[in-house]
Amino acid sequence: MAILDLPRNILVENGAIHYLGKLISSKGGRKVFILMDSFLARPPLNLHEKISLILMKSGIEFKLFTNFSGEPSTKHVEDALTHFNDFQGDCVLGIGGGSAIDLAKALSVFGKSMDTEWNGIPNYKKLDRLPLFAVPTTSGTGSEVTKIMVITDFVTNIKMNPSHPDLVPDVAILDPELTLSLPPNFTVYTGLDALSHAIEALLSNRATVMTKLFSLEAIKLIEKSLPKVFEDGSNIDSRREMMLASCYAGIAFSNASTNLAHATGRALGARFHIPHGLSVALLMPFVIEFSLDSCQEQLAEIALALGASPSLNEEKLTSFPISALEEYNEKFGVWNDGLKYIDTQKLIAEIPALVSDALSGNGIATNRKVPTEQDIQNVFHLLAEKLSSRNSQTVSKIKIK
Incomplete structure (x- = not known):
């Protein structure tokens, strides 16, 4: 229904x-x-x-x-x-x-x-x-x-x-x-939040033919417009498309639910006082990687909406959203911004509490592949490894200079 x-x-x-x-x-x-x-x-x-x-x-x-x-x-x-x-x-x-x-x-x-x-x-x-x-x-x-x-x-x-x-x-x-006055970093945080809404609504086990329509249209608009408003915040046409994308994604997830990325993102944001869109963007690639084998058809549709070539084979098409999200996080400075809020050793120490917080909210049961406590721990550990790696790279660059 x-x-x-x-x-x-x-x-x-x-x-x-x-x-x-x-x-x-x-x-x-x-x-x-x-x-x-x-x-x-x-x-x-x-x-x-x-x-x-x-x-x-x-x-x-x-x-x-x-x-x-x-x-x-x-x-x-x-x-x-x-x-x-x-x-x-x-x-x-x-x-x-x-x-x-x-x-x-x-x-x-x-x-x-x-x-x-x-x-x-x-x-x-x-x-x-x-x-x-x-x-x-x-x-x-x-x-x-x-x-x-x-x-x-x-x-x-x-x-x-x-x-x-x-x-x-x-x-x-x-x-x-x-x-128009929204600065580039919050343009990115909010834009990637809208993207996560659209993607999670499509991957939700409560998705319908109507929510799918809104999800895919939102993803297409964000893929087209977010890079433009990041580069030029005065681009009113792209700002309008981003507002529509956010609205469409909101309709989609309100009626189909978000899932694991938001369950973990809410926990991370509350513990480390991170802007909501940033916390979800940090976790999205790892959450989709966890869900990869349970929603290949949906991920292929998301890949095409994100601009993937239809000529890609099934495996590359399915994994395309992960690489696209990682590329966004790289291009828009999300990984580096995460390090401004998160000490990776503290993150590792807080993982048991983060898992408990994530399990206490909604978004677990609506994940197409329902995660165990260990699965959620793994997601947070993958984030910690990513940020540790980024931090090491930054330190190395400083030493070289």
């Missing part, structure tokens, strides 16, 4: 943010609580000023909340809820990356029903929440179209990722102009 959970409205256009007031009013919003990444509300961006003018023209009252950083936690939710209750808003708007939008999702639920239980969210027949609007300023998480939110438990430091159809925003506004 193939079912898609989607926002009621998805608007894609250069300058689409100018329709924000009209869309909020159309859903009955009069007092909107805005969660915005703090750097967006500071010079030189000052995005809050543009948003303020748009909402004031529509006669909409608003309250801006930017007091959060990094990936959202239950503490951030509690802080936002205090300000929301003082404001007495009637709808919620998330502007920024996945963190801001996921925080907005949580607030839309707890702002309406404070007695909602985190662990019980997937089991509710219906979530009673406030109207929810999402405006992404990155092209990666796809959170504007997904039924998933990632919130770290402030006490246990475990990333929770509850899923429910009612967490899909009512409205998603995709304005490529809002991504």
